[in-house]
Amino acid sequence: MICLFQNIKEGKMFNKSTIALAVSITVAGITGCSNDSESVETKVFNRIATYPVCMQIDSSCNTDDETAAEIVAASEDGNTLVYSDSPAEKVGFVDISNSASPVGLGTLAMGGEPTSVAVKGNYALVGVNTSTDFVNTSGELKVVDITDRTVVATLTLAGQPDSVAVSPDGLYAAVAIENERDEDHVGGADIGINPQLPAGSLDVIDISDAEPTNWSVSNVSMIGLADIAPTDPEPEFVDINSDNIAVVTMQENNHIALVDLVTGTVINDFTAGSTNLSNIDTSEAKPRLIELTDSQPARLREPDGVVWIDTSYFATADEGDMNGGSRGYTIFDLNGNVVHDVGNELDLRTVRLGHYPEKRSENKGNEPENVKTGTFGKDKFLFVNSERSSLVFVYNVNDPTNPIYKQTLPAGVGPEGALTIASRNLLIVASEKDNRGDKMRSSLNIYEYGDGEVRYPTLQSVDNNGVPIAWGAMSGLAADINSDDILYAVEDSFYGSNRIFTIDISKTPAELNAANKIMDSNDVFASISTSGVNEDLDAFDDVDLATMISADKSVNIDPEGIALRLDGAGFWVVSEGAGTVFNTTDATTVDTNSGALESKARPIEKLNLIFKTDTSGVIEEVIELPAAINDKQRRFGFEGVTEYNGKLYVAFQRAWVESVDFTDPLNPVSTLESNPRIGVYDLTAKTWMFYFYPLDAATSQNGGWVGVSDITSLGNGEMLVVERDNQAGPDASIKRLYKFSVASLVDGDTVSKTLVDDLIDDLRNANGLVYEKVEGSAVLSNGDIYIINDNDGVDDNSGETQLMKLQGLLQ
Template identity: 25%
Template sequence: MKKSLLILSLLFATQYFFSCSKDEEEFFVNEDAATFAEIGTLDIGDVGAAEISAYDPQTKRLFVVNNGTVNKIDVIDFADPTKLQVISSISMAPYGGAVNSVSVSNGKLAAAIEASDKQANGKVVVFNTSDYKEVKVVNVGALPDMVTYTPDGNYILTANEGEPNATYTNDPVGSVSIIAVNNNYTVNTIDFSSFATQQTALMAKGLRIFGLNATFAKDIEPEYIAVSDDSKTAWVTLQENNAIAKLNIETKTITSIFPLGFKDYNLDANAVDISDRDNVIAPAKWNVKGMYQPDAIAFMEQGGIPYLFTANEGDSREYDAFAEIKRVASLKLDPTNFPDATFIQTAKAGRLNVTTTLGDTDGDGDYDFLYSLGARSFSVWNGNDGNLLFDSKNELDTKIIAAGVYDDTRSDDKSIEPEGITIGKVGNKKVAFVGMERVDAVAVYDVSVPTSPVFLQIIKCGDAPEGVLFIPAKNSPIQKSLLVVSSENDGVIKVYKPNTL
């Protein structure tokens, strides 16, 4: 009897092993990450439509933010990515203003919704992905701009930007909300006030605190969140502040703020075109610095090191009561640091937009240094200490110029504006996808060695790509890796697939 049981146990274990191995083999597809090509497209509106998308593998549906004519989430049948169609929509009217972001986990859709009064606290609303019924409404901080589930599905996190009103008389505190899914969606909203005593030291390293009469906590503006694979740690971009914050999800505390410093455009590898009136696309070295100011951030762990990938878009504060940007030609420059009188000409640096909040280091009324917005690149940072491990320098500009789609009218501002970034595994390679808002394209990189990304291809997409979503083959409705790009200026969603080897 015991012998028979042993044999049966061995047979069961063997069957289980081969079953698991077979499943794993089925989910691996040998694909060429340099061959992504469009297989499907859908237009769901105009400006304000198709900002962010989230995919539910259980229902094979795509949920897309659409703030075009009315504030809603469009539901798209994604069972056949070549034949996309809107099958329903979820109205945001009962919950407040615009919906800014969506995320899916375990058959639940989380939506970040700002209040009708943007300076008031917003909401996260959870819906079933099957029938779109409301599951829970949770109050979070002001202007929740991005929402994401942790990989284990146990928490929902929001980056609450807390932007001021036009007159700067109401500037909400920037915060992050942590929602415990399995504890009846209990929420903890935390701000950055505990770092106020470190303001001087952090600003010396490149953190920006510069709003009109703002306190430290009010000036911080969280933008985007990436979470570690073990769901214990998150990193939050503070775009206007030129920094990344580190968050301990278990203890619900901000543990670090990493100022990102500045990029030097006076180096050969960083050469860029900074004039929109020179009638030529001509990258060159300039005595100008760039603030990294990342928008989206993505996480990848390798060898025990947390790597943070950022899309360095840049952003400014432009309000009725406070506007930080001016063109170089309108500024008084230090004659020692800027001895060339032609520097401010239209065809040179004169048209470049720079911040007026930095640069007068000696307080004498002229600018000793010039700081432009963004870094025209994507970067890789060490998530433990915030150190810069890689920057694409001017390669994105160079590749876009070579592809013939560079927009010279943006040279004086933030150029290509890398905004979205995500990472996925395609075949045997880890791959990063970088959405560039002003050239309507996505750059694809092999990041298998995260400190040495290798360019693979440029993909053309809709107007102003905002959402860059990767669907791994194991979750894909066609069991092939898919890239979904949603664009906010034309409401177009495009789906791409690589070749199978």
């Protein structure tokens, strides 16, 4: 088949059917012109395994110790991975002879901070930072026998190493000696600005001898090359082509050098230059909004990772540091000419996939960290690791001057190093972020290149006014009452000017094609009063409706659940309250079920409310809880809503306050109710009653709590609920669907629930780490169930959103 996109570009084919076919190929992940112009590559990359490296410490990752995979290399046979673990000062080894089931082989202490690793033959070459501070810099190259995992040689380096590369012919190694600056150093009026000596350089190691103890090190100066801080070069990353030419990035200097390793001389150097960015977000708005309306003229690239595409072209990941970061990648020729600049494309793609890191807008957006190439069959691909959006962008670079987008891969949290093992059709990406408390575990992500359909993303947005509809932090989910092709969703309080999304699930991936703001156009919300609240308890002194209504009358609430009104005239949206009664100081709350204590000061800031809107999201009515129930508020409030038989059923996430001990009036102790509530609001009588929902006990090895996330009417008086713990990855234990009947229940009854599905296996089918927040559920008329997870607005989160269809559970 002739390459459609190339022919469209060249004007050889241009009609509606051709464009439609080209678009369908892009969506399916089948893109790119191969070297064979008579074929279109149909193979794709899909994740087949994720190995959390905390398993090297404990087989179930039951450890709080920080450990990370940062840079990864592989043995010559491609069966053993070697990765640098900076926080643990070790290198780790993983057996991937069965690539879908990686097995840890243990770790080896390095006596310092390993910063990079590369492989020659049976040896791993590990750059180790042994510096005592930013001035007294030192480093070593440890040579490790991969088979028996022992250090066989140690070579002294010129300073603090950052990147290690081995030449394709195995004759040379190159080490970028960064001697990084102290970002907190005060010099004149500037903090953390270079120059800060000692200067960095490039170490070249002759590794031609079979015996590592005979290897020799020479040094290449980089002083005087850059226009920016020429006395203080800071080489960041190095790669070597088959001509034994090393390309070296100097990120803080915004400069690039080419070094002939045979002669040890710089043969060319040039500025990395700048680019003009438009339609990006450079403001970290509060409340948070993703607005692609800003521009950055002459933005310095400040490249980090670099890789040769062939002997004539190389690509840089333009992460940025002090003065720049152009949010993309660039392809250069040997003379420093830019042959391709991706511009704002990566930022736009992260927005489209719900991975845009809004809290990094004032910095460098998606922040590309590293680049890697690999040839699979007849096609060469460029892989761009985006650190802040936790994605890997894949481009066909058979023609380096005209890269063609292929697909995007999810990659844990903070992808850093990448490795291709073309002989096994594998891509490996090391994601370095590791913090058990924040539900992040560093991992090695394994992808396979082969036949099949692209499995990620499962949801993406369409363009509106030339840019993608921004989305993220999905919470509630609901099915359309008239069409099994449409779902609706809401975003939680991570974002302001909250919206109702329309999702077309007839498309693959599902297509988010509309976003309507929830609007208080008629001042309905602005007019509510909290005068019915028990003022003696001072529970709601801090509630300020003005902060929840923007100037354009959009609302800043915490939408956690959504349901279609059965009259077809709009939606029900529940907003979770914020804060716990009496927690205006450091009041303690006793969890009746676990006995655990909470002692954070969380004053009441928002009430739990139900909003009735029309089809466009305009508020028509606001429903409040009775004052006596508001006086029991705990921060785990409304999570889901559904309508059945003239009543609204509202799920509370966790149990609220039962009573308070005022023995110490300055620090009252609250005891909780035994179970969370299911609120029932009669739409005609406008009255409330409440059932109680019995939660499963927490079973995670990391403790935590269990709560309800959503509720959906199944008809005939039956309700479906999502029940989950607050754990993720290896600690995740409870992600379940239950159903219960409301038939014959009276006010105050406890429901009796039946297990519908344990979702853990469903979530593991994505071959990543299990997500913490399964937040939304929807049921189609044919009984199919959809679930969706909340990605926390890509804040200490992989950003991964899975919209999953579960079939046959309700038959």
